[in-house]
Each structure stands twice: as C-alpha cells, then as structure tokens.
Amino acid sequence: MPTLDAHIVKRRRELLVDVRLHLEQAERLALFGASGAGKSTVLSCLAGIENPDVGRIRFGDTVFFPPNLPLYQRPLAYLTQSDSLFPHLTVADNVCFGLRGHENNGASLWVEELKQRLALGPLWNESARRISGGQARRVALARMLARRPPLVLLDEPFTVLDRPTISELVDAILQWQRELGFTLIVVDHRADILERLCTRAAAIEGGRIVQEGTWLELAAAPATPMLARLLSA
C-alpha cells in the first residue's frame, strides 16, 4: 500500500516553505491557508514541476526526490487552475492522451464512464481549442483520471467555475476516489470546498504547517487568528 512521506524545503523569494506530510493510501488531505502561504509550492514540488531545495519525497517504493525523478515516471496526476489541454487535439484525444493501447486493456470502458459522467459526449470529437472554460476543466479532469493514478494532486482546480459545476465535479471526484482508492491532496483557499473533498486538513501559514487534524478539530481550536478567520469566512 503506497503511503506518501514528504519533507519539502523550498525558498520562494522571502518565503521559506518547510513542510512535512505523511498520508496513508487513499487518504484525502486538504492544504489550507491564505494566498502566498506556500500551498501550491508544496504540490508543485510533489508533482516535480519544481525541485525542493532540500528534503525527501517518497510514495510507496518510489522515490521522487532526491534524486529528482523525471515527471514521466511519477505515478501521479496533477491538475491546476490551468487546464493545459492540447489545442491541436480533439477532446477524445486529450482524454486518452496518457493511455497506451487503451482499446485493448479494458481502459476503454473506464474512458466511456468518464465520458458519460462528465457529459463529454457532445464534445467528444470537438477540437480542444473550441470548447468553453467549464468544459475544458471537465476534459482536464477526465484526462487526469483516465490513467487511474494512485496519487492525485489538485491545485485550486475549481477557480472560475460556477457553484453547480463545482458541486458536480466534487461529487464525481469523491465517487471515483472511493472506487479507485487514490490518495488525494487538494489545495484551495475555500474551506467549504475542501471540507467536502477531504477528511483531514493541514493549515499552512508562512510556509509551515501550523495545525493539522480533522475539520472539527481545526474549527474547535484554530491555532492562529488567521486560521480562525479563514475557517469562518
């Protein structure tokens, strides 16, 4: 059972991020804090977009850092505010982009489920450059999950989406998380979304985790005034 163990130290201008994380398999953790607290840096280092200055990251038997494991070898999916769809491909090609021989290994059924659940049918053969922002987000989510990653990192994935769409996507992610059993880390600054997605939260301030626990524990005794403000917002 892969567990995630990470100690990430990374300097970003005046901010020194120094965060330790430990997640059991299929655990759902929210990284919660104000803008600029270092949440996205942590996810970016886990994904391999940035390298920590110091530290270690291990997921099960796979060492991400050090040495720096190439992106293509990391068994994870990473979704940010940017959909990063491949504009020269159709929606279908985008969703199946990371699959190899998906017609023969049973993945086509899974892709079909993603397509139905995320209402991608009408867009399936459209060019990715011609779909709306909300549609693009659904395509990016389908593409991310198509490979059934054991570790999923979401960095403010619901920005600019309307409430009904967010609610629909949160439901879908939760259902698939239960089915696939992936470990989930979500970064957002909105507590209500995180509370629905994650059972546990780590509050980050000034690059460090100031409190960790269930949402009830955080709400009962917030460690800092800033955290209290964010939780009550």
Next chain:
Amino acid sequence: MLAFTLALLYPLTGLCAAVGHWQWDGSIPGSTASSVSVSLVLTGIALLFDVILGTPVAWYLARHTGRDRVLWEAAVLISVLMPPLALGILLSLAFGPTMKPGAWLLRMGLPTSNSPLAFVATQFYVSVGYYIVAARAALAAVPSDLEKTAALLGLRPSQVFHRVTFPLARLGFAAALSLAWVRALGEFGAVMVTAYYPSGMPVQIWINLQDAGMPAVMPLLVVFLLTAMPLPWVIHLLAQRRHADANA
C-alpha cells in the same frame, strides 16, 4: 497599399524585358541544367544538416533558462549577421589546406574547395543561423506547461516532442526551413569563393551573364525564382490562415 504592392512587385516585370532570344545555356552545353540539379540536391543535403544539428540547438535556446543562453544566442547571431562574402573568405581560409581540419579532410579525399563538400558546408554555414533563430521562435511559442502536462501523463521527452511540441510548432518549423532554403539556395557571395565548381544556380547565372549576356540568364532566372519562392510563400500564407483560424 495598392501602389506600394505594385511598386514592390514591379521588378518582376523585368522578366518581360526585351533582352533578345532566350537561350538555355551559356558557352558550355549542359551547364545550366547541371546547375539546377547541383543547387537542388546539395541545398537539400545542407538543409538536412540544418535540421539535424540546428533543431536541438533551437530547442535548447527556447527552453534553457540559464545565463549562458545569451552567449549561445550571440554565437548563433554572429553566423546570421556575418556578410556572406566575408564568410566565404573565412571558410576558405579556415578549412584551407594550410589549416588542420582542411589538411585532414584533404588526406581523407575530401577537398574543401570547389567540391560538393565545400558547397554543402558553405550553404550550411550561411543558413543554419536563420534556421535556428526561426525554429527557436517556433519552439518558444509552445507553452512549456503543455510539455510538462504531457510528461506528467507519462510521456518521455522524445514522445513529448513528437506528440506535443512539434505538432504545435510545425508551421514555425516549416517557416524556419523555408527561410533556410531561400537563404542557402540564393547564396552567391560565400559560395562563389568556396565552391565556384560545382556551380549552383546563382553562380551559373553569373557565368551565363559573363559568357553570353542576358539571353542566357533569363531561363535560369525563371527556374531560380520558381524553385526559391513558392515554398516559403505557401508556408507564409498557411501560417497566416492558421493564425486567423486560431483567433476566430
């Protein structure tokens, strides 16, 4: 706009000028046809080297963020900015028999002047800088986020290049190639010094002019224009159309 365009295209009316009865060859029968094949084949080979050696350099310049990039860009620019005649003279000296590389190649049976090798090498030197500058711009226009996304979806760097980077930059690559093609095919000054023989089209046009005057120039001039211009012209139009489609 119309007046400017007409003025711009006016030199083409020279093709209708009364220069006497056109003749295919100058004083040497077969030399004109030979110059066409020399130009097309050897320029094609030079372009192959441009692509093979220039593409990794363009990719490095487009993606590398280190301070040393400025130095490499400056080095590439020198090859672009160097006057062709000066480049030809420098090449003939640097690869001449008195220098080690030239002497070694001569011992290997590869003369570095007035030979196909000299022709291809000169065309490579005059065109590769243009290819790299244009290919670098094409690669830089591909968002690196897309390449990272592809890598996170399990693609190795070479697969990312083939499935994401190249398809998104292909028109830019075609433009780079066509620019290099025009530059190499039309080169006169540098090739004149290093490879008077085998004569390519520009040198043969010069020889025909010297030998038999304008009547012997005109047919080859038409072939020269037809081989040099249509490819870049069509690629430019395609690029414009794609740009318009993307903004629609």
